[in-house]
Amino acid sequence: MPRRSNPTFLDDTRKMAFAAEYRDGTTLQDLGTRFRLTARGVRQLVDELGLPRRQSLRAGRRHLEIGEGEHALIVGAYRDGASIAALRDRFELPLSQLYEILRRHGVALRRRVPSTIDQIADEIQLQATELFRDERLTAERIADRLGLTVYQVRAILKRRLESRRATQLHGAAGEALKARLAELYRDPSLSIGAIAFTLDVSPSTVTRLVRQLRIPQRGKGSGRRLAMAKPADALADAARRLSPAEFNQSGRQDERNVA
Structure with a gap:
């Protein structure tokens, strides 16, 4: 459901709920998400x-206008493990100002997500990959289940998939895959999606x-077929064309959800 700039669609009960959450300190961003409203x-x-x-x-409060007590809360929360994004939502300050406050207080900034995933256990990274590949969970749901950030999950998936691609097409296994692809591609009854599904690669x-x-x-007809191919069509084609053993052994890989 799209967000609306005019709140007249909300009934009185929803408006009272909005007022209560606003008074409780819920961020404007969260209020907009919950009540389907734009910032306006x-x-x-x-x-x-x-x-x-x-x-x-966003008009920007200068750091000199923020009390030292608020500075201490920001520094303490960051040292306790709060992310910059969480501090931004909690204190409603722009990121540049948060970084400035932390630097002024001599706080060593944590490394960004692409390097911190090295500190995540291999078992957790493997579990994230399996949840994405086998259960088709989104990055957000994987993050909730494993206690990671969405950015960490996306970085893990991107690294794992790129590593897999780098080795998948080389050596004897790569040559066998290419030969199998050539064989399948010459069969006009198989769509690109079905071939990709069978070989466990992307279209x-x-x-x-x-x-x-x-x-x-x-x-050109086959090109349109590629653009319009649906996972269900690919599954049906693969099930129809492959033997039960081949079909059961073919892995499922959907790389399109990885940003």
């Missing part, structure tokens, strides 16, 4: 309900290998 809609509803306006954070890898191996490409 949130401001309009705040005015409509006669609630006190919060100071615009883009199939088309890239077809060009690399100089296999005569299919006509």
